Amino acid sequence: MAQNPVTGAPVRLVVTDEDGTFLDLGGEDFSRERFSAVFARMRADGCRFAVATSNQSFQVKDVFGPLVPRVALATSNGAYVEAGGRRLRVSVAPDGGVERVLAAHAAHPEIPLCTVCADGAWVEPGADPDFVAEMTMYSHGMGRVESLADPRARQDVLMFWSRVPEGELARSIAVMREALGGAMDVVDSGCEDGWGYFDVVQRGVSKATGVRVLMEHWGISPEEVVAFGDAGNDVEMLRLAGAGYAMGNADEAVRAAADLVCAPCREQGVLRVLEQLWPE
Structure with missing residues (x-):
């Protein structure tokens, strides 16, 4: 071998x-x-x-x-x-962690989010079309809901995705970490063509x-x-x-x-x- x-x-x-x-x-x-x-x-x-x-x-x-x-x-x-x-x-995210993520999203709407579930992914209709197109490239199972709090977007949540201008990546990660208070983790998932990506994931x-x-x-x-x-x-x-x-x-x-x-x-x-x- x-x-x-x-x-x-x-x-x-x-x-x-x-x-x-x-x-x-x-x-x-x-x-x-x-x-x-x-x-x-x-x-x-x-x-x-x-x-x-x-x-x-x-x-x-x-x-x-x-x-x-x-x-x-x-x-x-x-x-x-x-x-x-x-x-x-x-591994399904705990309800308390999901609630903290949704509250952070409501408080910071400038940071877009896509919810990733076991059998699909979800974005809101008001999300930037380029963001939706990018997230769809990673999901191939994308759907739209009026709010990420919709029950369809709460079924077996695995994680969340985000994409922000590369210069805003460090600040956005810091904002999300502070808002989540340890209920979920935030990890840098790279930069490309002027954009920075991060994931909100389950602890452990x-x-x-x-x-x-x-x-x-x-x-x-x-x-x-x-x-x-x-x-x-x-x-x-x-x-x-x-x-x-x-x-x-x-x-x-x-x-x-x-x-x-x-x-x-x-x-x-x-x-x-x-x-x-x-x-x-």
Whole structure:
């Protein structure tokens, strides 16, 4: 089997973030022919593949298409975990936490929100059309409600998404954290094209906890895991893995949390590493 470049253990699980990591920035695609070839070599070597993302499971399944039955999921920042078509865990946000988020949204309407539920996502009709289009790219199961307090948007809430001008990201995160008072966590999920993204997530739920569910399901140890990420919500996962790769486009804090740095996503950094681990 391929050897973990940090621990020397066999690589039994590769897990990657999507946006800014595995997928091309600003799109939902990757080099499919190239990946299919190395994916086949990984599978033959006994290595599993998982996607850990803040995006919804619907989006991941649409992106990976026919490969989906062999791709495990730790989506919605680890709140939804699936392997082999079976849900292994769905972590639902507590009502009190959801109430605090909705109150913060009402007090700060300049900070847009999208509610992510187990079976869909919701925005308000007054939301900026560009914001809605962006959130729909990550959900593929978007609906509209007059208010995020609508019962339909309160059914099995997993997390919330937001997007603000990049210069407003730090302030918006600080405002939300203060308003939530620890009832939910707020994590930076990256910047792109002048916009900053953050997620409001359940306390104690992260990509790392989602990946742990998969590891326990398959009997895989951290030393046997290779992970890739580019943003603040990837840090715990990178620290969990025996070899955590920060993308070349990641900021300094993410690089500091990683063991290694690979080429940026625009240069297909993840695929480059996989092809080194599983050469033709």
